[in-house]
Amino acid sequence: MSKLEELIKELCPDGVEYKTIGEICEITRGRVMSKEYLRDNAGEYPVYSSQTTNNGIFGFINNYDYDCESITWTTDGANAGSVFYHINEKFSITNVCGLLKVIDRSHINTRFIYYCLQIIAKDYVNSGMGNPKLMSNVMARVKIPLPPLPVQQEIVRILDKFTELTAELTAELEARKKQYEYYRDLLLTFGDEVPRVAIDDLFNIRNGYTPSKSNKEYWENGVIPWFRMEDIRENGRILSNALQHVSINAVKGRPFPANSIIISTSATIGEHALIQTEFLANQRFTILSLKNEYQDVNIKYLFYYCYILGEWCKNNLTLGHFASVDMVAFKKFRIPLPPLEEQERIVSILDRFDALCNDLTIGLPAEIEARQKQYEYYRDKLLSFKPLPSKDEEAVE
Known part of the structure; x- marks a missing residue:
């Protein structure tokens, strides 16, 4: 016992x-x-x-x-x-x-x-x-x-052990993420010998939008993924499906093409994701789709470079009722394009780092996820008590 x-x-x-x-x-x-x-x-x-x-x-x-x-x-x-x-x-x-x-x-x-x-x-x-x-x-x-104080204290002792272990794993993961960010920034820093292309020349640029909420037809039996910030927060930055979907009738023209990048240029500035399916996205996002003449550029290289672009966005805002990126300057921002072989080498390295830091199926993220589930299971079990019988129930007995 x-x-x-x-x-x-x-x-x-x-x-x-x-x-x-x-x-x-x-x-x-x-x-x-x-x-x-x-x-x-x-x-x-x-x-x-x-x-x-x-x-x-x-x-x-x-x-x-x-x-x-x-x-x-x-x-x-x-x-x-x-x-x-x-x-x-x-x-x-x-x-x-x-x-x-x-x-x-x-x-x-x-x-x-x-x-x-x-x-x-x-x-x-x-x-x-x-x-x-x-x-x-x-x-x-x-x-x-x-329950009596000694019972409370013992439960706290047990649950604290769980949280201490999770905290240690989380601290180790944070250290790895800092290491990842250091090497990512190092790999994506280039000299003047690497040609640069303005965003406006590299991408077709469109704004996201929210279909009318008053038209129920747009939101019933949806088949087109509609991405919001919640999708990035819950499911990461390389996405093939959204939490919400809209009907084809909600689409203005054509959906945004697969392998486009969405980047938040208002509200939560700089957050971005690579979308691997046809989709819509809400108005917080600017959608970047490669132009035909740049189809040989590695889109994942550009996705990783958006970490650099995202930081630039945070420092280049227009004044108004809410924060938004200076879109004139944004379109002129020049992205370095090393040879395709170098792009692929960079992507290969950063993919491995990203998996170690963010993939819930391997390494520390998987262990932290398992520990969290174990902690929640025991917490719920330890804090389940039967109530004392009421005075009426005692009288019946």
């Missing part, structure tokens, strides 16, 4: 009490902080917001609102219900985040609450009207199991 089983048998053999977050935690919300505020108050203390990348960090400022063991969660947007644990740090949160502080830490382990909310919080997200939300009043009603 494991230590955890012994503790449960000794301390809560008949089940555990369930409590709401509002009963066990102080609940507060963050404050509005714009990018301008972050720029004007730049400093060392992290600000957490609604994204999940970089552990949810929005930026850094020279002051802080919190210095306590706590849990933050995302209240609004696509990541609503995501939770983060904080200890031994000074930080702030924006208005699209909330904060939980355990009231009685002599009986409740904050990290145990965090692990419970990883499973349960998403079930309380309201996705109506296209803007998912998990507001403070709803978070207060979230109900979680609350």
